[in-house]
Amino acid sequence: MAKQGQSARASGDEAAGVAPSSALPLAELFRQKRREAGLSQQELAERCGVKQSAISGFERHGSAAQALSVEKLRQVADLLGIVVDEAQVKARPHAARLALFYCPDPDCPSTHVYPLGAQTAYRPRFVRAEAEVPFHCPDCGEICEKRCPECGTPISERLRGAFCSDCGKPLVAGDRLTAAAIAEREVCRAALTAAIPAVEFRHGREGGGAGGD
Ligand SMILES: [Zn+2]
Numbered sequence: 001m002a003k004q005g006q007s008a009r010a011s012g013d014e015a016a017g018v019a020p021s022s023a024l025p026l027a028e029l030f031r032q033k034r035r036e037a038g039l040s041q042q043e044l045a046e047r048c049g050v051k052q053s054a055i056s057g058f059e060r061h062g063s064a065a066q067a068l069s070v071e072k073l074r075q076v077a078d079l080l081g082i083v084v085d086e087a088q089v090k091a092r093p094h095a096a097r098l099a100l101f102y103c104p105d106p107d108c109p110s111t112h113v114y115p116l117g118a119q120t121a122y123r124p125r126f127v128r129a130e131a132e133v134p135f136h137c138p139d140c141g142e143i144c145e146k147r148c149p150e151c152g153t154p155i156s157e158r159l160r161g162a163f164c165s166d167c168g169k170p171l172v173a174g175d176r177l178t179a180a181a182i183a184e185r186e187v188c189r190a191a192l193t194a195a196i197p198a199v200e201f202r203h204g205r206e207g208g209g210a211g212g213d
């Protein structure tokens with residue numbers, strides 16, 4: 001019969017694909033199943049309503065790419081006929097598209113308080129969380145900010161500090177604190193950072209998988 005378009009070029013890969021699929025890391029299994037289905041990354045992405053770069057990122061770096069939300073991961077897996085067990089999904093540190101947030105409450109121990117001349121400045125401790133959901137501070141429950149309240153500039157890892165780099169507005173507004181109160185807050189903050197260092201936004205390589213292959 002004439003070539004059916006999709007499956008025509010799968011034959012050459014067959015020798016490499018003999019390993020039982022369940023033994024493969026999830027990312028490789030995704031790639032393998034996608035190819036077996038005759039789908040390009042772009043085609044798969046379109047069917048699942050995600051970007052091609054998300055598929056590419058996942059296939060290259062697995063969960064570490066943080067390219068797919070849990071829901072999307074399940075959806076893609078479903079489409080490819082892959083059974084993803086709960087442990088594999090739960091092992092993912094943060095599954096969705098991430099955004100930086102900070103707690104706007106100057107009394108919250110997550111907020112880094114320090115004297116700046118005669119003033120007290122409040123430097124927010126950024127955390128990353130799913131971008132679409134309103135993020136609540138894990139320490140005080142306050143709804144966190146992800147952009148400058150004054151000018152709307154999104155918070156970024158390059159803009160760590162007490163003030164908005166665009167408009168100069170303090171990110172966290174609050175009253176002056178006494179030196180003792182600041183010291184107390186510092187102890188609290190240090191303990192907090194030691195307890196959950198992974199939450200602190202470090203040096204992500206966000207969106208690393210843009211190119212297809
Ligand atoms: Zn808080």
Ligand SMILES: [Zn+2]
Binds near residue numbers: 149150153
């Ligand atoms: Zn601003």
